[in-house]
Amino acid sequence: AQSVAQPEDQVNVAEGNPLTVKCTYSVSGNPYLFWYVQYPNRGLQFLLKYITGDNLVKGSYGFEAEFNKSQTSFHLKKPSALVSDSALYFCAVRDLTDSWGKLQFGAGTQVVVTP
């Protein structure tokens, strides 16, 4: 069965420092991987996705993610965090061996960026 795990409930980082949000996946076929962000009282917003190609994927708001097949990981990164990056981040995987290709979301990681 396909799944993703976000091992950290919360990540705290000071503004200007690098930010990493961890995600590992488990799928039976080739993974399509996604990151979403949810700001307070808002729906989830798409940040970036990995399908094929370069293992380093660049997305919105200066975020990037690195696909690592050997470690089955897809960590989200930002070189210099902003206070406005404080939000809830979700990793998701879509396994195309599943007939309908539905997304499986992780539990979410709360990011708190302090001034």
Added chain:
Amino acid sequence: DAGVIQSPRHEVTEMGQEVTLRCKPISGHNSLFWYRQTMMRGLELLIYFNNNVPIDDSGMPEDRFSAKMPNASFSTLKIQPSEPRDSAVYFCASSARRGEGYTFGSGTRLTVV
């Protein structure tokens, strides 16, 4: 495109009443998903449709919950009768095709008192 549109944004109702949540997916998207989000359980997939046909409703918690998609541009999620434990934020999302991500609506915050 206006994105995925959900209504109402907020709903407060008394226990036992019927509640209907509405969703208009992005035009051309052929898959539609209903999610529920709570602090305790996180983001739960309730049901999803492909080309207006329900594909998987295994996430629907009880028979009190029902969902329909009468056409490609409209879906409803109904709770009858509602209970306080149904209080949550309900999201609708749509997707163009397999391999693509979802576009989420802004959600409906339901409070059952």
